[in-house]
Amino acid sequence: MDAIVNCLKAWSYSKSHGLPQNRDISSFLANMYMRPVDSYMIGEGYDYYRYMDDIRIICSDKYDARKALKQLIKELRKIGLNVNAAKTKIYDPDDQDHPVLRSTSFELERIDALINSRKKPIVAIAFKEVRDRLASVVKERRVSEREFRFLIARISKIALCKDIAKPKEFFKEITNDILTCVPDWPHVSGEFYTYLVSVEMTAAELNVLRDYLLDTDKSIYGWQNYLLWKVLTFYDYSDTDLIGHAKQVIEQSKNYGDKAGATLYLGKCGDRNCENAIVEDFSRLNNFFLQRHALIALQETDYEVIKERVQPYVLPESRGIYRTLKSRTSHKYIDPPEEIKYSDLIREVSFYA
Numbered sequence: 001m002d003a004i005v006n007c008l009k010a011w012s013y014s015k016s017h018g019l020p021q022n023r024d025i026s027s028f029l030a031n032m033y034m035r036p037v038d039s040y041m042i043g044e045g046y047d048y049y050r051y052m053d054d055i056r057i058i059c060s061d062k063y064d065a066r067k068a069l070k071q072l073i074k075e076l077r078k079i080g081l082n083v084n085a086a087k088t089k090i091y092d093p094d095d096q097d098h099p100v101l102r103s104t105s106f107e108l109e110r111i112d113a114l115i116n117s118r119k120k121p122i123v124a125i126a127f128k129e130v131r132d133r134l135a136s137v138v139k140e141r142r143v144s145e146r147e148f149r150f151l152i153a154r155i156s157k158i159a160l161c162k163d164i165a166k167p168k169e170f171f172k173e174i175t176n177d178i179l180t181c182v183p184d185w186p187h188v189s190g191e192f193y194t195y196l197v198s199v200e201m202t203a204a205e206l207n208v209l210r211d212y213l214l215d216t217d218k219s220i221y222g223w224q225n226y227l228l229w230k231v232l233t234f235y236d237y238s239d240t241d242l243i244g245h246a247k248q249v250i251e252q253s254k255n256y257g258d259k260a261g262a263t264l265y266l267g268k269c270g271d272r273n274c275e276n277a278i279v280e281d282f283s284r285l286n287n288f289f290l291q292r293h294a295l296i297a298l299q300e301t302d303y304e305v306i307k308e309r310v311q312p313y314v315l316p317e318s319r320g321i322y323r324t325l326k327s328r329t330s331h332k333y334i335d336p337p338e339e340i341k342y343s344d345l346i347r348e349v350s351f352y353a
Contacts, residue, residue, distance in 0.1 A: 027052060037075045044071065065090045107133070108150055127158050131170060138177040143188050152191045156198040160340045171199045179208045186224040193227040197234050198337055206237045214245055222255035229261025234334040238269040247274065250281050260293040267297020268333040275301055283313045291318040296333060299325035 030052050041048040046068055047058040059065040114126035134151040209228050213219050249262035266274040278297050285291045
């Protein structure tokens with residue numbers, strides 16, 4: 001238990017609370033906590049699968065399934081957990097709403113087969129089908145489903161492959177519909193971010209993100225705001241109103257994600273006054289996450305300014321960041337996604353990847 005607590009302190013943005021908002025930490029902790037249940041069910045010979053709290057057990061018939069469910073409930077209770085009755089169901093292979101065997105899974109496998117043909121004309125057809133299916137899924141607001149995650153990951157890879165010619169308007173419909181989903185689906189902002197930095201966005205499309213960030217009644221999710229700031233930073237989108245709002249965020253916001261994103265944006269897209277605002281704020285930054293983003297934002301700032309006004313407040317874990325950034329021949333604020341060669345694309349978009 002002490003080891004887990006020490007790890008949590010090391011991973012957190014401060015020493016007492018908060019964890020990075022991504023799946024890796026949660027998955028690690030879930031695997032540790034659920035290990036007794038996993039070991040028991042696998043030891044009993046069940047065809048057992050689990051990701052986080054999503055458990056699937058494949059059985060020979062409904063009676064075997066009932067027995068498996070009973071044993072699962074018993075083991076979960078031993079570690080203080082219960083199944084969610086509303087989300088727990090025994091499916092027959094013929095059920096239309098079967099989560100694994102429904103027709104969409106076969107459609108995705110068919111698309112995968114087209115891609116794996118390795119013949120460019122056939123692969124191009126598969127890419128178009130991915131685009132068309134994703135457009136339909138997003139328009140229907142089914143962005144919480146597995147099919148969306150499957151398609152958005154592959155369309156992002158396709159966008160990064162320059163070896164396959166794509167019409168100018170290939171991504172336009174999807175991009176526009178995703179932008180309309182931003183206010184209502186903050187929990188899939190990570191998938192949205194991956195897509196938006198993979199395609200080429202227009203000024204009009206970036207304006208939509210600007211307007212959303214400026215509307216503080218809507219943009220209330222810190223982690224979502226962080227990713228949107230990063231998109232605008234990636235595209236070097238400079239806007240007077242947004243720069244003014246970013247200054248307010250770093251001065252007033254107590255949300256680490258929102259503040260870190262705004263800081264990064266000001267460093268890339270702002271002017272000397274923005275640089276001064278980041279420098280002035282640095283003494284109030286008390287954790288590695290915020291300091292790291294501030295130092296990235298200040299990578300083009302003169303060393304004398306850093307030495308006099310920033311260095312005294314640098315935490316031990318943040319030391320060396322500015323020096324490393326300053327030593328680079330080119331300045332980089334956001335890591336761009338790597339372009340993908342056609343030969344690698346076939347492997348990366350595999351259905352079973």
